[in-house]
Amino acid sequence: xxxxxxxxxxxxxxxxxxxxxxxxxxxxxxxxxxxxxxxxxxxxxxxxxxxxxxxxxxxxxxxxxxxxxxxxxxxxxxxxxxxxxxxxxxxxxxxxxxxxxxxxxxxxxxx
Amino acid sequence: xxxxxxxxxxxxxxxxxxxxxxxxxxxxxxxxxxxxxxxxxxxxxxxxxxxxxxxxxxxxxxxxxxxxxxxxxxxxxxxxxxxxxxxxxxxxxxxxxxxxxxxxxxxxxxxxxxx
Numbered sequence: 001x002x003x004x005x006x007x008x009x010x011x012x013x014x015x016x017x018x019x020x021x022x023x024x025x026x027x028x029x030x031x032x033x034x035x036x037x038x039x040x041x042x043x044x045x046x047x048x049x050x051x052x053x054x055x056x057x058x059x060x061x062x063x064x065x066x067x068x069x070x071x072x073x074x075x076x077x078x079x080x081x082x083x084x085x086x087x088x089x090x091x092x093x094x095x096x097x098x099x100x101x102x103x104x105x106x107x108x109x110x111x
Numbered sequence: 112x113x114x115x116x117x118x119x120x121x122x123x124x125x126x127x128x129x130x131x132x133x134x135x136x137x138x139x140x141x142x143x144x145x146x147x148x149x150x151x152x153x154x155x156x157x158x159x160x161x162x163x164x165x166x167x168x169x170x171x172x173x174x175x176x177x178x179x180x181x182x183x184x185x186x187x188x189x190x191x192x193x194x195x196x197x198x199x200x201x202x203x204x205x206x207x208x209x210x211x212x213x214x215x216x217x218x219x220x221x222x223x224x225x226x
Contacts, residue, residue, distance in 0.1 A: 004154075006154075031211060031212075033213070033214075035214075040218075040219075041218055041219070042115075042201050042203075042216030042217050042218050042219050043155070043201070043214070043216050044216070045213050045214065045215075048211060048213065050211065055211065056211070056213070091154060091155065093155075093214075095212065098143060098160075098162060098205070098212060099145075099157060099160060100157075100212070100214060101157070102147070102154040102155040102156070103154050104153055104154040105154050
C-alpha cells in the first residue's frame, strides 16, 4: 500500500517568509509525528498527534512553529517568519502502534 | 532520561567485508530498540526492531542486531556488505511518554562501502 508522503520535497524560503509543509500519513494510522533533522544529525522530535488531538508539542523550538491535523489525517507543519536556523529536513512519521513509518521528508533551506 | 549513543560517525569498509555499527542506550526502564537506514535524499526506512522475545533480530537483507541488556547495547552487524549498503544508519529507542511512543535517535553512522 501507499506509504507516508510529504510535500513539497524541497522548499527554499527567504528569511522572514512563512512556509507550510504537508504530510499524508498511511491510511488508518492514528498516530502522527513530526521530526526535525539538521544536517549531520539524527532526527529530533517536534510534535505528536493522536487523531486530531495534538498531545505533545514539547519539541517545537519556538512559537513560530505550529502544527495541525484538523481531520485526523493530513497534517501541516507551519513555520512563520523563517530564520536560517530553521534550515533542516522535516520528517513526518505515522504509526499504528509500536513502529513508526517515515515519509521522504521536506528539505527546507532558508536564505 | 533515555539517550542513544552511536559511537562511530563514519565507518568505511570494503565490499564483502563484515561490518559492525555500534549503538548504546541509557534507560532505567524496559526499552524498544530500532535501526533505521537512510539512503541519500530519501526518508528513514525501518531496518529491524527489538520489542521483546529473542534478543537476536534479523532484517530481510542480511543485517542483524543483538539486544544486550547487561551492556545496554544494540549493535548492528552484517557478515558481508555490498556497495548498495552505503547509507546512513540510525539507532533509536522508544521513550514511553503519556501512552505514546516517541523515538529518541542517535546521531547516525555513515557506512561507506568501497569496491
